[in-house]
Amino acid sequence: LDPLTIGRLRGRLAVIGLGPGAAELMVPAVKAELARANDVLGYETYVRMAGPFRADQVMHCTDNREEMQRARHAFALAAQGRSVVVVSSGDPGVFAMAAAVLEALHESTDPAWHNVDLEILPGVSASLATAAQAGAPLGHDFCVLSLSDNLKPWDIIEKRLDLASQADLALAFYNPISRSRPWQLGRALEIVARHRTAQTPVVLGRDIGRPGQTLRVTTLGQLTPDQVDMRTMVLVGSSTTCVFARPGGGDWVYTPRWYGEKPTS
C-alpha cells in the first residue's frame, strides 16, 4: 500500500464539545470536524444540536447512559477508516465523552483501535458559559463537582463537598438533581451551609446558550432543590463573592481576584 492509501485507511475519531449550544459559542475547529465526519455519535439531544447533517453523513443517536458502548462503537467505525465524531455539549473533557473514549481505548488490545487518529477538541464548558452570563462568579479559585452518584459512591461526594466548602472555593455543580436522585442536592446544600452563610450568592443557569435560557441569582439560604432541575447549572459563591444590581433588572455576580485584604489600586 502506498502512503496515501494508508493515510486514507487510517480512520479518525474526534471527541468534540459543542459549547453550551448557540452556534456563536462553538469553536471553528469543531465546526470543521463536523463537516468532515462520516459518522456522528452521541446522545440524541446533542447530535441534533450539532446538525443539520448532509445526506451522506450517518447519525448514531443513543441514550445518555450508554457512554462506554458509544465509545466502543466509535472506535469500531474509525478502525474501518471512517472519520468519526463523538459529540458532547459544553467541553468533552468535563463530565462528558472524552474520559469514556479514552477508557475504551485503554481497555482495548486491538492495534486497529490504537492506530486511529484520535483528537479531543475542547469547547466552552457549561460552567464557564453560565458564569459569563452571571458576571464572574468563578473569577477566583473554584471547584467543579458532579452531584451524580451513578458512577461514584455518595460518601465521596459528601467528603468532597465538605472539604471544598471548608476551602472556601466557589463551587460549580454538574448533574445537580434528577428524578432518580431527588434528595442528593438538598443534602449537598446542607453540607455547604456548614461552612457558608445563608447570604452566600447562588447562580442558577438553565439551558444557558440555548433557546429559552434563564438565569436566576439567589442565596444559599433561599435555595431549595425544587428550583433546580437536571438542565440547571448551580454555581455557589465563596465568602468573598459579591452581588450588585444591573440597571435593567437582575444582578451581576462576581468573585474578586483578591482574597483577604482588598488591594488599594
Next chain:
Amino acid sequence: LDPLTIGRLRGRLAVIGLGPGAAELMVPAVKAELARANDVLGYETYVRMAGPFRADQVMHCTDNREEMQRARHAFALAAQGRSVVVVSSGDPGVFAMAAAVLEALHESTDPAWHNVDLEILPGVSASLATAAQAGAPLGHDFCVLSLSDNLKPWDIIEKRLDLASQADLALAFYNPISRSRPWQLGRALEIVARHRTAQTPVVLGRDIGRPGQTLRVTTLGQLTPDQVDMRTMVLVGSSTTCVFARPGGGDWVYTPRWYGEKPTS
C-alpha cells in the same frame, strides 16, 4: 434625543476570551465582537493575539498587573458611547479580566458606567485546552487554583491545596511560578504529596494552542519546579487518573468518570 441616537450613545463593553490562542479555538461571538470594536484594551501579548486590527480601531496595551486601571479605562471609553473590548486569553472569567471589570463597576457610582451595555463572552479556558491535548485528566471532579500570592495570602493557598488534595480532586494550577514567586510551586507540590502517591500523573502544557506548544506527562514524584515556567499549565491527577502510551509516542492521560468500583458495562 430619539431612541436610535440614545442607542448609539449607549456604549458597549465586551469582556472577551480569546481561548488558548489558535484562531480555530476562538468562538465566533468573540470574533464578531472584535470586528465591531472601536477600542481594544488588554495586556499587550493578548491584544496582539486578538489582531490584526483596522486603522480605525484603537489598541490600548498595558502591563499585565494593571487590571483595575484597565477596567476603569474601559468604562470611561464605553461611557462616551464607544464600543470597547477588553481582551483576556482563555476564558475571561477564570483568573482574568471579567472579575476586575465587575469590581470596577461595583465600586463606581457613575450612572454612565452602569448604563454601559456590558457583556462577558466566554472562551475555551487554558486548563480545558491543556486537558484536551492530554486526553481527559479533568474528566472527573476537579479544582482550579491560582498559585499566585500577589492578591491573596499564601496561607489560604496552602489551606486550599491541602483540602483539595485530601478531597482527591484533580488539580489545575494557574500562575504556577514566576521570577518573583520562585519557591511557592515547590511548597505546593509538597502539600499535594502528603495526600497523593509519587506515581500520580502530572501534565505540563506550555503555550498550548500557540506556536511552539509543548505537552509533557510526568509524575508528582518526578516533577521539579524548574520544569515549569509562568506559561505552563500544571494539571495534577487524582488517585484514579490513568496514563497509557500513544502509538506515535507520548501518553494519554484521563481520569475515569467513575470512582471506587469500576462499572461492569
